[in-house]
Amino acid sequence: MNFRRWKMGSPETIKRQALKDFAEFISPMKVRTMRSAGIDIIEEKRSGACSWDITGKRFIDCQTGSGIMNVGRHNPEIVAALKQALDTYDIGIFLLCSKQKADLAKRLAEITPGDLTCSIFGVGGGEAVDAAIKIARGFTMKTGIIYADKAYHGHTGFALSAIGRAAYKESFEPLMPGFTMVPFGDADAIRKAVNKDTAAVILETIQGEGGINIPPEGYLAEVRKICDENEVLLILDEIQTGFGRTGKMFACEHWGVTPDIMTVAKSLSGGIYPISATIFKEEINDFFIPHPFVHLSTFGGSDLGCIVGLAAIEYIIKNNLPGNAEKMGQRFRAGFDRLLKDYPDLLLEVRQKGLMMGLQYTNESIGPRMTKKLSDRGVLAVYTGNDPSICRLMPPLVITPEEVDEVLAALEDSMKELSGEKGIGKND
Amino acid sequence: MATSQEILNALADYQVNCNENKRLRRMQRDWTKLLHFNAEETGDWFTMNVINGEIVSFSTGAEGTPDIIVTTISENLCDMFWGDLNPSQKYLQGEIRVKATQEDVVRLDAITMIIWPDA
Numbered sequence: 001m002n003f004r005r006w007k008m009g010s011p012e013t014i015k016r017q018a019l020k021d022f023a024e025f026i027s028p029m030k031v032r033t034m035r036s037a038g039i040d041i042i043e044e045k046r047s048g049a050c051s052w053d054i055t056g057k058r059f060i061d062c063q064t065g066s067g068i069m070n071v072g073r074h075n076p077e078i079v080a081a082l083k084q085a086l087d088t089y090d091i092g093i094f095l096l097c098s099k100q101k102a103d104l105a106k107r108l109a110e111i112t113p114g115d116l117t118c119s120i121f122g123v124g125g126g127e128a129v130d131a132a133i134k135i136a137r138g139f140t141m142k143t144g145i146i147y148a149d150k151a152y153h154g155h156t157g158f159a160l161s162a163i164g165r166a167a168y169k170e171s172f173e174p175l176m177p178g179f180t181m182v183p184f185g186d187a188d189a190i191r192k193a194v195n196k197d198t199a200a201v202i203l204e205t206i207q208g209e210g211g212i213n214i215p216p217e218g219y220l221a222e223v224r225k226i227c228d229e230n231e232v233l234l235i236l237d238e239i240q241t242g243f244g245r246t247g248k249m250f251a252c253e254h255w256g257v258t259p260d261i262m263t264v265a266k267s268l269s270g271g272i273y274p275i276s277a278t279i280f281k282e283e284i285n286d287f288f289i290p291h292p293f294v295h296l297s298t299f300g301g302s303d304l305g306c307i308v309g310l311a312a313i314e315y316i317i318k319n320n321l322p323g324n325a326e327k328m329g330q331r332f333r334a335g336f337d338r339l340l341k342d343y344p345d346l347l348l349e350v351r352q353k354g355l356m357m358g359l360q361y362t363n364e365s366i367g368p369r370m371t372k373k374l375s376d377r378g379v380l381a382v383y384t385g386n387d388p389s390i391c392r393l394m395p396p397l398v399i400t401p402e403e404v405d406e407v408l409a410a411l412e413d414s415m416k417e418l419s420g421e422k423g424i425g426k427n428d
Numbered sequence: 429m430a431t432s433q434e435i436l437n438a439l440a441d442y443q444v445n446c447n448e449n450k451r452l453r454r455m456q457r458d459w460t461k462l463l464h465f466n467a468e469e470t471g472d473w474f475t476m477n478v479i480n481g482e483i484v485s486f487s488t489g490a491e492g493t494p495d496i497i498v499t500t501i502s503e504n505l506c507d508m509f510w511g512d513l514n515p516s517q518k519y520l521q522g523e524i525r526v527k528a529t530q531e532d533v534v535r536l537d538a539i540t541m542i543i544w545p546d547a
Binding site for chain 1: 458516517519520521522523525526527529530531533534537538541
């Protein structure tokens with residue numbers, strides 16, 4: 001199909017054909033699931049906190065690919081940075097040293113907490129986690145990895161082995177050996193699981209896919225202590241929580257804990273060009289001195305990706321997006337409190353840190369049903385993969401007070417409608 | 429309202445449709461589950477046993493510990509097994525309730541898609 005032909009026909013016709021082709025050539029079940037949930041959207045225009053379906057329907061994006069779009073959709077400053085870079089650069093040759101890579105690594109060292117100073121780059125979050133686990137094993141010369149129940153770290157080799165959801169893993173077993181799962185939030189469980197073969201503990205600072213699980217007070221500090229006492233590395237996955245999402249540049253800063261290795265991705269891309277990074281302490285870099293070519297990525301940390309990553313970081317800092325996440329998070333919270341009071345048969349609990357927000361509904365059917373009702377009202381918000389009773393809300397950090405109010409109004413209207421239907425409440 | 433016998437007849441047709449569909453059998457060969465179906469207004473229960481994607485038996489009553497419980501009115505059960513309704517749509521309207529893992533909910537929908545693509 002050439003581009004001119006693609007652009008012919010009414011928006012509805014183009015949409016129908018796109019969904020038909022997607023079903024035929026990619027995934028029929030994905031189309032069916034999206035259609036059932038009312039989110040068979042073919043995105044066209046994107047701007048700020050919003051995107052528009054090809055038919056012209058506007059959505060406030062509270063899904064954002066689980067946190068890719070902190071700087072907003074199709075941010076013009078990031079687009080301009082990429083366009084300008086394209087006048088001179090291409091991806092670059094991964095084997096060579098690169099100014100762009102060096103600039104981004106230096107900036108990451110400046111903005112990450114504590115003494116995280118060295119980076120290696122990848123394309124996506126799974127690759128960053130794979131690298132983190134490889135580094136942990138290589139540096140410590142130990143093999144054991146402790147990870148959390150309901151954890152989500154990506155679908156690649158080492159990362160998949162550290163996912164706390166059997167459904168993602170069981171079709172592909174046997175996976176990597178040496179992985180031990182513990183409950184999230186239970187430091188004693190980690191203490192019991194650590195042994196002389198343990199290389200690292202890997203945790204999401206806040207679990208995203210698992211249902212926006214905020215760590216209990218003192219948990220991360222205790223885990224840090226256990227790791228230090230046992231010469232075990234602490235890996236924190238900030239792929240969803242990083243770059244201002246929770247009201248701080250990185251979520252671990254809320255608890256004053258610095259990991260030995262941190263993984264970032266999603267919003268480092270500015271929503272424009274894929275890039276991820278594994279950032280670690282200088283002493284760990286000693287592992288790479290005798291092994292400088294032991295971990296390579298053809299497209300990871302491409303010159304274009306690094307330029308975009310730097311532009312995204314500068315935009316986040318210049319516009320104080322962590323501050324806006326905190327402020328808009330508070331505005332959301334006030335609305336959620338009203339909903340908790342008015343709809344106890346639907347809404348059980350709110351889990352929130354800044355603009356990383358989860359609504360715990362009373363049963364598992366409500367997540368998909370709310371997704372559809374919210375979509376009907378122009379809000380894209382989808383339940384989490386691990387638990388459909390939890391709706392994840394992660395809007396762009398550039399969201400305005402008016403847009404927050406619009407999302408809250410859509411939530412209230414949807415809940416009002418749902419409360420008149422069958423199958424709500426805890427025991428249904 | 430559908431009678432218990434009508435639901436059993438619909439289940440028998442569903443069993444044939446599923447078991448004779450080679451594509452479905454290949455897709456579901458790693459799926460072994462015990463399902464309960466509850467016709468809420470009549471109080472009738474039905475049990476279906478799926479082993480490696482094959483519906484090996486079904487019966488009245490709630491036998492064993494189910495992996496999946498589907499609750500709806502008797503007419504919906506018949507229509508669902510005969511492919512006369514879209515279960516996803518009814519699920520999203522709260523008319524069909526499913527107690528199951530998210531993966532199993534998707535599996536149920538996938539079965540419908542394969543045997544009744546137009547449902």
